[in-house]
Amino acid sequence: MKPPVFEYHRPASLTEAVDMLGGLExxxxxxGGQSLMPMLAMRFAFPDHLIDLNRIPALAGIAEDGGTLRVGAMTRQRDLLDHPVVxxxxxxxxxxxxxxxxxxTRNRGTVGGSLCHLDPAAELVAVATALDAELEIAGPRGARTLPMAAFPLGFMTPALEPDELLTGLRFALPALPQGACFTEFARRHGDYAIVSAAAILWPRDGRIGRASITLGGVGPVPVRLEAAEAALAGQRADAESFAAAAACCGALDPMDDAQVPAWYRRRLAATLVRRALTTAWERADVR
Ligand SMILES: Cc1cc2nc3c(=O)[nH]c(=O)nc-3n(C[C@H](O)[C@H](O)[C@H](O)COP(=O)(O)OP(=O)(O)OC[C@H]3O[C@@H](n4cnc5c(N)ncnc54)[C@H](O)[C@@H]3O)c2cc1C
Known part of the structure; x- marks a missing residue:
């Protein structure tokens, strides 16, 4: 398969990229091209212009800055995975x-590309939601920030204007002790998750002080299980409270698709939430 005809542009700075994005129809x-190139080859996308961000060094890099970790949008997924602070x-x-x-694919694929592609089952999308990442966006009207929770507008639709791009994101580095776990089910290793679950537990006085639970793959955008998070606060961390939290998945209305039916996703979600909470608590190292 061959991509449609387009004009190729290679800006050398963020300013040049923003000017091109605003000026070209x-x-x-x-x-990284790991999602876009297949989409072009399969003729799912028909751009007249392709603006290559790979020659803008300022868009890549990882830096600890106060209590946060700042990650440039063009940082390769491999570099983030290998970073000692991560x-x-x-x-x-x-x-x-x-x-x-x-x-x-991680050697080429970027952190920003995965977030902007916004596949409902993408691991980075789910984990950035769970960690309450803050996104940095640039456009002709200047720079702005956006919480990850407000970034997905719908199925594969990020909250970016057509003349805006993602420049980076920030993760708050945990100040208090916590335990966290990301787990997923996919048919084969390396496939997108059918369902994924990310759980973070903050212990307080031997009980659960606060909880964060996020599911990927159950809807067009990641789902925070807010009812379960609220119910867990102040509870004992045991099989009973984790099972009650997992039962909140019964209220989900997941999608049916060619891979699996909705009921299967709902059950998978409950199982993965329970497992993620159990492992997160084990890792919280409560004495
Ligand atoms: C065999 C294979 C298996 C894969 N498995 C998985 C998997 O299990 N889980 C998973 O999450 N992903 C998977 N992927 C996708 C991979 O993670 C991609 O790297 C990612 O989805 C896109 O990142 P990219 O840098 O390649 O972006 P590109 O493909 O270059 O771009 C993707 C989209 O984002 C837009 N975009 C890119 N950067 C910006 C920016 N800074 N600002 C605004 N818009 C931007 C592009 O215009 C395009 O629409 C897989 C890919 C392959 C080829």
Missing amino acids: NARLLA RARLPMLAEALEQVGHRQ
Whole structure:
């Protein structure tokens, strides 16, 4: 299969990229190309202009900045996975990244490309939601920030204007002790998850102080199980409370697709939530 005809542009700075994006009709950004190139080859996308972000060094890089970890949009997924601060302070992010595609796709695929492609089952989308990441966006009207929760507008539709691009994101580094777990079910290792679950538990006085539970793959955008999060606060961390939290998945209205029916996703979600909570608590190292 061959992609449709387009004009190729290679800006050398963010300013140049923003000018091109605002000035060219029907333009598309090229990051790692791991999703866009197949989409072009299969004729799911027909841009007249392709703006390649790969020659803008300022868009890539990882830096610890106060209490946050800032990740440039063009940072390769492999570089984030291997970063010592991620391994030490945000292990759930590394756990999710290990399940994104394959070593070869992670070498090229970028963090920003995965977030903007916004596949409902993408691991990075779910984990950025669970970690309450803050996104940095640039456009002709200047820069703005957006919480990850407000980024997905609908199925594969990020809250970006046509002349805007994602420049980076920030993860808050945990200040309080916590335990976290990302788990998923996919038919084969390297496939997108059918369903994924990310859980973070903050212990307080031997009980659960606060909980964060996010599901990927059950709807067009990631789902935060807010009712279960609220119900867990102040509870004892045991099989009973985790089963009650998992039971909240019964209220989900997941999608049916060619892979699996909705009821299967709902049951899978409950199982993965229970497992993620159990492992998160084990990792919280409560004494
Ligand atoms: C065999 C294979 C298996 C895979 N398995 C998985 C998997 O299990 N889980 C998973 O999550 N992904 C998977 N992927 C997809 C992979 O993670 C991609 O890297 C990712 O979806 C897109 O990142 P990219 O950098 O390649 O972006 P590209 O493909 O270059 O771009 C993707 C989209 O994002 C837009 N975009 C890119 N950067 C920006 C930006 N800075 N601002 C605004 N818009 C932007 C592009 O215009 C395009 O629409 C797989 C891919 C392959 C080829």
